[in-house]
Amino acid sequence: MGQLIKLQDYVSRYQQDIFVYPSRFVRLKKQQWDKWYKTWESNESFTPQSARHDTSGTADWSDEEKEPLMEKIKGLLKRGRNEEFEHYDPVESKVKKEEDVLEFEASFAVRPETIENLKHQFLDQLYRFQMKWATSTLTEKSFPEKHYYYDEKLKYFLQRYPDTYLVMYKPIFLLKRAPVETEIIVIGPTEVWCISFLEQEDSAVFTGSKDRFWTKKGKGEEKKVLNPLLALNRTEKIIRKIFEIHSIELPVKKAVLTRNGYIDYPAAPADVQLVEKRTYDQWFQAMRSQRSPLKHAQLKGAQALLQYCQTASVKRLEWENRNES
Template structure:
């Protein structure tokens, strides 16, 4: 299951410590899957219609963090993020424990797996739009975004996904395509999908032609946004002396791309060769690597973030001001 480390300009837990959260997510996922299977085998499924994860951190944890901030113990907070084995980090993890509750009882283990992945997808959206102290306004369309689910649910845990991140360069926000950082490569990907079996005729012009039977329609050249995305990634990597291969991909899972003179540095994956590329990506078993995490951190540092403080933290500030009077 790929990890969603950035969604548009939403605040992300991964921005706080990219060297900690990816491995923590993998560990949490395994723990909860094992726990779920044990519950099934022991016939301990909970009541129907309950939530899968808790909406907010436990009050006890918030109180503990408030005390930490009140004392000005910033080093303790930093240390908590740096060391996943610390007791207080375990408490934060506990506040986001899964439950074994689903909307309906799984018919079999395969059904259970699909439900688990669907609920885990919601958990990923939470991590990609909130932290302990901040939140971003979530566009509910992402709960049903098939392309986002494709990256998050169908690729290995070690794939780090930036889904249409917004970079802030020279004080100007720039929207980009999808960026997927694997342990060995960085993939800049744009989708070119419409009706089933549509044929896209590529060229160097500003528009391509989409053909369905006898009907033709102009569509924006997907290479424009793809080239812009790759250029941003490459420049950031160069500034940080990162040597990780970058690939540009135009992806059409349900159609065809006819582009005889496509640039050599652009890969076209469509209905005839998509499955081979997809299976190759899924079979990548390499663990998380330092260069991969460094690459992710370098990109996140240039991403724009729009968020607001959680109300409970604002309440805490007011209480402290009253006490100080």
């Protein structure tokens, strides 16, 4: 499952420590899947009640905020009356505890009939969890538009690609004080992909050119669509410049992706891959077969890109109250 490290301009936990969260997610995902599969295989009931009685020492990873943070801090202060509050860092303490408290419940009323159904429901739970990590931190939160929870293209990257792919979904970079929205960026262990979707009705044919618009032929009248290479080239240029500044050596590739249509562009630039209905399966399998682990250069590249991203968020209520007090 690809990891969503940045969604538009929402605050992301991966921005706090890109060298910690990706490997933590992989570990937690495996732990949770092992637990779900064991429960399913033993035919135990999938209910929130049974999950709450779990004795593994973990809590619900999708409900970190069930207990207000300030209440947790007060409890810690009671247990350590000799320690001064100013010497206690609640952020650091809670982040350190996250490994022990992140878990989501197997909350199905009906047991999945097949392991494939189990996998699909598990991935749906993971998707909602990923959305939380991509739109909030311990102290801040953003308010994502609801359609992202059902975005088919976003789900495509998060549910069908390996855990080692880090996804920036149409991030907004702040360059020279000007916000610039880019295309989808997928940071793999050995390369970075800039990807633009070009999909409409099934079997549509897109005729490419160097002009500002391409032509689409399909059902109904012929129509013009914006040349996807314009945004792709802009995205590539931003990435390469940031990588140059930070001395990061990762290949940057570009792809126009149409899974259900065709692209007719014989004179296409050599530095872009046109992935369409006839070549999609081969390209997709090559992406999925990437088995390299997370690499330092990959995480360093992701960190550099995140530093230039615009973020819109607000302080969580408990932290606002703490600051006021």
